[in-house]
Amino acid sequence: MTQVTHSSDVIVIGGGPAGATASALIAQAGYEVSLLEAQTFPRFHVGESLIPAVNLTLDRLGVLDQMDGHGFPSKHGVQFYSPKGAGRPFYFSEATDPRMHQTWQVLRSDFDSMLLDKAVENGVTTFMGTRALEARRDGDRITGIRATNGHDEKLTFDAPVVIDASGQNGVVARRLGRRTGVPDLENLAVFAHYRDARLDDGIDAGSTLIFRLEAKSWLWFIPLPGVVSVGLVAPSKTIWSYGDEPESVLDAAIGACPHLMERLDEASRTTDVHVARDFSYVAQQEGGEGWLLAGDALGFIDPVYSSGLFLAVYSAELAADAVDDAFKAGGPPRFESYAASYRSAWDRFLSIVRAFYTEGFHFGPLAKDADGRQGLVDILTGDVGTPSADRVARAISATLGG
Ligand SMILES: Cc1cc2nc3c(=O)[nH]c(=O)nc-3n(C[C@H](O)[C@H](O)[C@H](O)COP(=O)(O)OP(=O)(O)OC[C@H]3O[C@@H](n4cnc5c(N)ncnc54)[C@H](O)[C@@H]3O)c2cc1C
Structure with a gap:
């Protein structure tokens, strides 16, 4: 050698x-x-x-x-769906820094x-x-x-x-x-690409959509050139309750989410279903x-x-x-x-990720207040250190007891 x-x-x-x-x-x-x-x-x-x-x-x-x-x-924004329906979209054009009013998938x-x-x-x-x-x-x-x-x-x-x-x-x-590691954030993801999915119109066509399935599980919908990426994130301990194989897990999760299902009713999968560790x-x-x-x-x-x-x-x-x-x-x-x-920045994202996974925590009341909404938009753009982002992070910590 x-x-x-x-x-x-x-x-x-x-x-x-x-x-x-x-x-x-x-x-x-x-x-x-x-x-x-x-x-x-x-x-x-x-x-x-x-x-x-x-x-x-x-x-x-x-x-x-x-x-x-x-x-x-x-990509101009992100929209969260609860099982009851769509929340008001967050648009990056509302962000404090004009260099962060748009990005890409x-x-x-x-x-x-x-x-x-x-x-x-x-x-x-x-x-x-x-x-x-x-x-x-x-x-x-x-x-x-x-x-x-x-x-x-x-x-x-x-x-x-x-x-x-x-x-x-x-x-x-x-x-x-x-x-x-972060206890309670030991998740797995299963995901694939699909063609012929139904997109929203105008600037919403490129938005990331997040569909909450259960308290600790959710699905992503990310428009890409010619396809969309769809993935399920769920705790590693329970994800296999959706099915025995990655394919059946993803199919079952999509089937359990009517708001996502209606976007995929004419779609077909173009890739294998992948599994990724998300701890x-x-x-x-x-x-x-x-x-x-x-x-x-x-x-x-x-x-x-x-x-x-x-x-x-x-x-x-x-x-x-x-x-x-x-x-x-x-x-x-x-x-x-x-x-x-x-x-x-890592800590700030962790605090809103924890909030997302905390049963009974709702971003709605924070987002109703103009400064709270500004702080949430700033964090979602990655501009995590603005005064509004600081205030939102403190409010979340106070609610979560962190
Ligand atoms: C399920 C899931 C969904 C995600 N969704 C998003 C999202 O929507 N948006 C987002 O921003 N992030 C997302 N991420 C996170 C994102 O994928 C990572 O943060 C990003 O890829 C990190 O980039 P990196 O360069 O650090 O690592 P990587 O992109 O993983 O690159 C590491 C490189 O190192 C190489 N490598 C590994 N070992 C060796 C070795 N021994 N010798 C030489 N080379 C080696 C690998 O081949 C690889 O090319 C997601 C992650 C997961 C798990």
Whole structure:
């Protein structure tokens, strides 16, 4: 077996949105980056609905024009259905920040490739089909990665900084991040794409629709180019009460939701029914000497508010800036506390996710008040730190006793 060693300033594990964003920005700042991605792109991935705060990162990456021209459905809002019927839609045009008045629904195969292409354009060296196996360490310091590409080669990658952006896998995160789960948010999702679904008209055609099925289970409806994505989220302990197989689970859940059913009565499924783990968690340690975590490797929250991609690219931006700062400062690169503002955003989303799953909690009274509605819209866009968002979060915490 031959030994091959690659050296660079930074290694990024994972070419999803977090890894592509972090590596593109670090390369743009003038550093050499090696990105290891286990799969070959384009590849399928769950997580298709953006929230508008992602636009700020897309702008910084210089891909907003590409997003505009790609043919992704424009997403102007989100609407929640209870078993009794539709709630008043939340439109992003009501958001405080005018840069966040609209965003997109994306096919992840296309979106993730677009971001990774940007990283390559900025000078990142990508190693596709290359799986990171474990970190190389010198005491507490990470000095590189051992990897495999399935060929007869022992691959080692050396760099003073390693970013783990390997998603829920968390190659480094699981070893060093002290990942902590959120009790009661241990869900599974089953989902598929359908064609010929019935969409709303005008700007509502691209909205995400959320249908509550029971207190702890709900369905998503996300319009995509030519198809819609439909998925069920339910507790891992009870989801199989809907059926024995993913297909029968999804069919039964859709059948139990008349408001969704009427949109799908002429639709047919175009993909297999996939299953994904949807357990919320966050790493207690976000980095150390020579390493840091970004995206789902750092934390993950149940997708009812489509916060995942925002948190992923936001943490990637923070990671990229922290790496640049560390190199400029000289000395050993340390990253024990680079993600404080990510944690604030994560906490804020967690509080409204908890509210969603709390029996008897209703957003209606909050949304009736103008400032309350403003706060909810701001949080739903990802602009989680506005004064109205602060007041709403405090009101929710007071009600939940948190
Ligand atoms: C059911 C469900 C629904 C969701 N819906 C939404 C939604 O509507 N909107 C939203 O914003 N978010 C949603 N999300 C969350 C969203 O999918 C994630 O937050 C997002 O993909 C995180 O990006 P990432 O780059 O951190 O990780 P990923 O996108 O998972 O990318 C990680 C990459 O690392 C690679 N990798 C893994 N291990 C290794 C290894 N050992 N070596 C090399 N490469 C490796 C993988 O192949 C992958 O390409 C949803 C998640 C779930 C589970």
